[in-house]
Amino acid sequence: MTVNVTPHLNFRGDARTALEFYQSVFGGDLVVTTYADMGNAADPAEADLVVWGQVAAANGFRVMAYDVPASRPWSQGDDPFFVSVRGDDVEEMDAAWKRLAEGAFIVQPFGSAPWAERYGMLKDRFGVTWVLDVLGEQ
Structure with missing residues (x-):
């Protein structure tokens, strides 16, 4: 399954x-x-x-x-979720980061982190918080 x-x-x-x-x-x-x-x-x-x-x-x-139609209540709220995108190709994820960052608020720039070869967090122009990372060798 x-x-x-x-x-x-x-x-x-x-x-x-x-x-x-x-x-x-x-x-x-x-x-x-x-x-x-x-x-x-x-x-x-x-x-x-x-x-x-x-x-x-x-x-x-x-x-x-x-x-969501106007007849239904809806509130985006404060950080109700993050969308996490994990890849295994630094160049592919770097390119995605650069495009996704257009008009975004950068929470954590895309770069190396103690737990990942690359990691970054941003809130895009639609208010969605994205986490992108490439784990690398653990």
């Missing part, structure tokens, strides 16, 4: 833009289904919002997202 865990991010109107950005960072295929596509847009103003979306890359990166 194989089990995969995929972060599912909730937004209020930014899901498509966030998914497009994550695709530009990590590559892969983007699939977006809107409330209109599903035929369940209770509010016509929300018809083009994302009811389900995903970026899936050949290297194993996966993230899903949707726009």
Whole structure:
């Protein structure tokens, strides 16, 4: 049996833009289904919002997202989760870091750490906190 865990991010109107950005960072295929596509847009103003979306890359990166409708309460809160991306290729992770850092608040610059060949933490322009690392030899 194989089990995969995929972060599912909730937004209020930014899901498509966030998914497009994550695709530009990590590559892969983007699939977006809107409330209109599903035929369940209770509010016509929300018809083009994302009811389900995903970026899936050949290297194993996966993230899903949707726009919480206005009829449901939603709060991003303070650091409710971190999305951790662990790779084994320093160059690949460094390139992802540089793209993800555009417009981000850097919590910990991407560099060497006592427990990892590379480690960094940032809060992206959508308010999502990301941890990227390359463990190296332990």
